[in-house]
Amino acid sequence: MALVENAAPPAPATNRLQDYPVDVDAGDLFRHASGDVAEKWVAMANGLSTLAAESGLSVQELVARQIQDMGMSFRIAGDDEEREWPLTPMPLLIGAQEWAEVERGLIQRARLLEQLVADIYGPQRLVDDGFLPAAVIAGSRYFARNMVGLKPRADHYLHVYAVDLARGPRGQWRVLGDRLRLANGIGYALENRLALSRGTGTLLSEINARRVARFFGDLRAGIARDCQRESPRIALLTPGRFNQSYPEQAHLARYLGFPLVEGRDLAVIDDRLYIRTIAGPKRIDAVWRWIDTNALDPLSFDARSTIGVPDMFDAWASGGLEMANWPGVELLEAPAFAAFMPRLCRTLLGEEPLLPNIATWWCGQPVEADIVRARFDEFVITPAFGQPVEGLEDGCGVAGASLSPSARDLLFDAMQRRPMDYCGQEIVHLSTTPALVGDRFEPRPFTLRAFVARGPDGEWTVMPGGFARLASSGGLLTSLMGEGDLSADVCVVDTAAVPDYGSTTLGDAPAIRRGGGILASQAADNLFWFGRYCERAEMTVRIVRSILGSSIEVDAGGGINPAVREKLVELLFLWGAIRAKDQKLSAHEACRIALGDGGLPGSVSTLLGNIRSVGLSLRDRFAPDFWRIASRPMPKLDSHRPGALLRVARELVERFGALAGLGAEDMVRGPAWRFLDIGRRLERALAVCRMTRQLGVLPEADALGALLDLCDSQITYRSRYLSVPLRDPVLDLLLLDAENPRSLVFQLQTLAAHVTALPALGEDNLPEAPLRETRAALAPFLSLTIDAVDDRLLGETERRLLTLSEAISARYFLQFERSEPVVRSNLLV
Known part of the structure; x- marks a missing residue:
């Protein structure tokens, strides 16, 4: 019987939802959908099945690839590590007619909340007239008493807020709670749509799902409008990389083009807010805050806050800063307010609530x-x-x-x-929705987080969709994502394609500009040390690889000269990768410690942890491919055998090579790239000096061969000289050859070019300290021949490079106590 190659995949069932099990009394979103919307459900389910059959992969795998590529992750409270975002491929589908009712209710609620907060921080007539007990206001820890009497410049207290909705068994929508402090989930709603669109091809377009990009453009334009300044600078204020929703904040900042800043990046000068950049302070016109009111200004609110900005209160109180949302509005999130919302809606708006509270x-x-x-x-x-x-x-x-x-x-x-x-x-009984679990559809109870924003005309607009949480049980969800919960995209579907929702951009085309935007001093600091940690880790791995076996396979083996091996092991000690007593161990045992001992400041394991730690603060600047490689954990050292250790070392060398290549090819040649490369070049120059001083004194050819191997210059030497490694040719190649990207002079010249291109603060055109130090380090090598290079000169060059590092830090970086320790190995002291 002949085998049939490339057989066509089996055709999917005509209706994958035909046998969908559901309790009709639960008010299932699919079972209770109108005829045309139910057809969209079936089309989506069948489309997912067809996609899986054609690709040979499950739809979950297709979507998971997009999640990994985009770096989508989250952290459950109490977790140290981030988790991959649990997105189910089957979205919630809501018909346009049903959504129109929800949309009207959300806009009404936004109007109500705006008027309510204006009264609480204004005339307080609701309390005086008996419509609202004073204790409901005063009892909230978020009531900001010193905000009473202050008004936003454009009279808008709210710019964006989120609201949790529940759909009951009879299809009625109700408000579970308002979220005015943080619009958590708005970034995940965007990421869900991007991941689903990329993972499922044209399926969303085929069911006429409305797009969400215009909403984000309106949100950005609405904040900008209230700044009352042409081309305002808007920043997203984050509590930092340890916050549970930091990945979401980083993605939002990158998508919207907002600088992602922490409190220590900012300063108030003459009642204006400024961001500290490498080019000096730059004005910030508006802040989209993701921290509590109480933490915003330690001088005006909670003095214990370490993430706020002193005197920020004065900036917005004087009208010099727009804030989204206005400080103090989060007191409306209190469940106590829900008891009064129906009455307040009738009192303030003269209308019955379209979306009632629970x-x-x-x-x-x-x-x-x-x-x-x-x-x-x-x-x-x-x-x-x-x-x-x-x-x-x-x-x-x-x-x-x-x-x-x-x-x-x-x-x-x-x-x-x-x-x-x-x-x-x-007690709320939730409707269910089809969720693709494995290869079958199961009903899951859900809540929907919807998002409302003020647009460029000052009016409210609603995201046509949102972020759904599918419970692992029938209980009411109380956190952003809980153990076992799933996330789902929410699609508003029209009977026919609607051109108004076809935009895929954030708004009108912006004015053409070039460059990488402003670079905050803290971001420059992190980029600098990211580069240094990468280079330091790579050099440590290269030493380990050289001890265990040459990278040139024909030379592989255990025949390395004992004196050379001793010097290489001593280098590991000088790098802080092993302890003094570890030098007496066997070479491969010392290598195992240098790779995997997380208690040593210079071990590869520790340096990889530092790379991930610093990199977390740079996620809004790194491409997903770059971050995915940078965030990989240390490979498992499951054997003490030299061969297994050598395989790990080679894998790590390849990883660092990939990072260097992506950084060189994908980053715009602006200040961010320069600081990343400055860190790498400075660390490499220090390493070349130290390794040459350590190995260049040995007369053995093995020592010079190891030096060539560490500097990745074996092939260049062999193609240039038909001889065994000799001292002068080797040192000339590694120290003075300006065309060798691994040479000392190449590093110094590159550093000089980078520092020259950085902005200067002074107006006298005199070179600043970093440029003076760079030139001083480079100058002796411009006119020397190799016979004039000695240990004294290399030692002096090391000292000048360390002085340069301090000069760069003093000139461009914030001067504060670091949240993560700077690892200084023995060779740098």
């Missing part, structure tokens, strides 16, 4: 407190102001019926003593 009773009122106690088992008991209270120490709500008798009694007693700290809320 029913809420605030126990600060006697009648409501009695209702909650009487119907305790029917409610979720939650902290009234979103912070831990007695009986609810984790700050989350708990179903009354789920409590043990003792826990119930404790909570009852606490509610009796301080009833204003508690709310009772109805």
Whole structure:
């Protein structure tokens, strides 16, 4: 029987959702969809099946590749390491007609919240007239008393906010909670759409899913409009790389073109906010903040804050800074406010709520407190102001019926003593949606986070979609992503293609410009040390590889001269990769320690950790391919055998070569690239000096051969000289040959070119300290022949390079205590 090659993949079922199991009483999004929307569901499910059959891979694998390429990750609270983003390939599909009702409700809610916060920080008529108890405001830790009486320059307290929605069994949408402090999930909504679009080809276009890019363009233009300044500079203020949503913030900043800044990047001068850059302070007109109000300014709010900016309060109070969102608006997130929203909507807008809250009773009122106690088992008991209270120490709500008798009694007693700290809320039963789990569709309960932003005309606009969380169980989700939860894109689908939603750009074409934008001093510092750590780690690996066996296969073997091996092991000690006592061990055991001992400052394992740590702060600047390689962990050292260690060393050399190549080919030749390369060149120059002083004194040809190997110049030497390694030709190639990219002179000349191109602060045109030091290090080598180069000159060059490093730091970087230690090996002291 003949074998048939390239057989066609099996055709998918005509309706992959035909046998979709669901409880019709749950209000499933697919089962209850109108006819035309149900057809979109079937088309999407069938399309995913066809895509898998044609590619030979599961759809999950196709989407997972996009997630990896984009560097999508998240961190659950308490985790040290980031996790890969759990995106299911099947999106939520919502028909245009149903979404129109949701959209109107969201815009109404945005208008309500805007007027409510304007009254709270303004005339406070709602309290005076009895529509809102004063305790609901004063009880919130987010109520900023010193913001009372202040107004934004454009009278807009809100620019962007998120709202969690639940769809009930009968298809009704309700608000679970408002998020005005941080619009968490807005970046993941964008990433979900990008990953799904790239992983599923034209499927989203075929079902007429509305695109979301225009929303982000409107968000950016809305903030810019309120700056009342042409071409304003808008920054995204992050609490830092250890924040749970930092990957999302970095992606948003890169997509929107906002500088990603921390508090220590900023300074207030004459009631204006400035970012510290390598070219001096540059004005910031607006900040999209991702930190709490209390942390914004330690002089005006919480003095313990280490992530804020002193005097920032004065900048926005004087009208010199626009803030999205206005400080203090997050007090409206408190569950206690939900109890009053229906009445406030009628009072402030004269309208009935289009999107009602989940029913809420605030126990600060006697009648409501009695209702909650009487119907305790029917409610979720939650902290009234979103912070831990007695009986609810984790700050989350708990179903009354789920409590043990003792826990119930404790909570009852606490509610009796301080009833204003508690709310009772109805238990929400969530609709389900089809989720692709493995090769079958399963119903999962979901919540939807929608996003609303103020556009360039000052009016509200709603993202046509959002970010969905699919629960691993039927419980109400209380965090951004929990253990076992899935994420899903949310697509609003039209019956026919709508041209208005066809834009894939952020807005109108911008004015042509070149360069890499401003470079914050802290970012320059991180780039500089990223380059140094990479080069230092690579050189350590090259020493290990040279000890274990030559990189030229014909020379491989264990026949290296013992004196040379001793000098190489001593280099590992000078690099801080092994301890003094480790020099007495066998060579391969010393190499194993140099590779994998995380307790040593110069080991490869430690340096890789430093690379990842510094690199986390640079994710908005690195391409996904570059970051994916840079963030790889140390390869496992599962054997002590020299051959296994040598394989790890070779793998790491290839990794560092890939990083260097991507950095050279993918980065714009601007200041960011220059600081990355300055770090690399300075570290390489130091290493060449030290290795030459260490090995060049030995008369053996093996020592010169090892030196050529460490400097990756074996092939160049052999093609130039038909002889064994000799001292003068080898040292000339490694020290004075300006055409050899591994030579000392090449590093010094490249450093001089980089430093010359950096911006100067003085107006006198005199060379600044970094340029003077670079020229001083280079000058002696411009007129020397190799016989004039000695140990004294190389030692002096090392000292000048260290002085240059300090001069660069003093001139261009922030002067503060580092959050991560700078590793200084023995050879650098």
